[in-house]
Amino acid sequence: MNANSPTHARDEPGTERLEKAVRAAETALIEYEIAVETFRVEVENFSRLHHQRLGPVYARLDELDAQIAEAVAARTGDPEDVRKAEEARGAVLPMPRVEELFFGWIDSDGMLPEAQAMLNEQPVQPPSRVRPSEEARKAYRDLVRKAHPDLVQDEAERTRREEFLVRVNKAYVEGDAAALAALDEEWEAGPLPEPLAELLRGEELYARLEWLARRKESLTEVAAELEQSAIGAMMKMAPDDPDALLEEIAEQLLGQVAERERELARLTETEQG
Incomplete structure (x- = not known):
């Protein structure tokens, strides 16, 4: 080889290891994104189902608390009891x-x-x-790994993938395993993605690593916000089965309703007696 010939980028010291580091960082970032998005969907679903299923129970508890406070105030006539009754009734009619x-x-x-x-x-x-079911979760993970926009450099292909993942995310939010399976078939049958552009060398590889690190930092902030939210903290009590936690909360609330109803009945009987 001529000593004066330019050294090809492939032969630059450390470039191959840098390329491997970039690929590993891209893979790790995608896996982290999948984990964060999965948790976000579960927090959102828990919040919506908590409101839908338990909202009426909370309302019943508020009403019983107001009736109990009013019964106590009617019996004692104490100004403090009257104030508490008015406050309890105000909570029922916000x-x-x-x-x-x-x-x-x-x-x-x-x-x-x-x-x-x-x-x-x-x-x-x-x-x-x-x-979502294990089937839906597996299909979602597989689709994101295949179609993630960060795996390509071409802008048109990135746009195609971003639009496709919008549909994937919607199906996953709804827990629709059948729709995810259809999307997987669509992806496999669709146009083959362009060959991955050859990774840039040297300084641009370092820039890519820095971008990946910044992206992970932003995802870490999102994950922290989810974990620190009221619903996120509640879900951490039962990380393996949040649906069972929802049922457990419902059972506890219904027990509180029954207890309040017994207390109100005792107060009413005492007043009548």
Whole structure:
């Protein structure tokens, strides 16, 4: 080989190891994104199902607390008991919340998923359970690994993948294993992705690693916010089966309702006697 000939980028010291580091970082980032998105979906589903299933029970508890406080105040006539009764009744009849003013279409975090679906003329399908089935979870992970936009350099291909993953995410949020299976068939039958562009060398590889690190930092912040939220903290009590936790909470609340009803009945009987 001519000593004066330029050294090809492939032969630059350390470049091959740097390429491997970039590929490993890309794979790790995708796996982390999948984990964070999976947790986000479960937190959102838990919140929605908690509101849908247990909202009426909480309302019943508030009403019973107000009736008990009113019965105590009527019996004692104590000003402090009267104040407590008025306070309890006020909790049952709060000022309208944002979602009530907008007929359940919006809350403090923005448009509810059901409202967005209706405005986009999509079927409204609230989640049936907190954690999608294992079949749906596996299909979701496999599709994201195959179609993730960060695996390609070409902008047109990135756009195609981003649009495809929007549909994948929607199916996963709904826990629709059949839709995910159909999307997997569509991906396999669709146009083959362009060959991966040859990784850039040297300084640009370092820039890619820095971008991947920044992206992971932002995902870590999202994960921390989810874990520190009220619903996230609640779900950490039963990480293996959040659906069972929801049922356990419902059972405890129903027990509290029965206890309050017995207390109210005793107070009413005493007053009549």
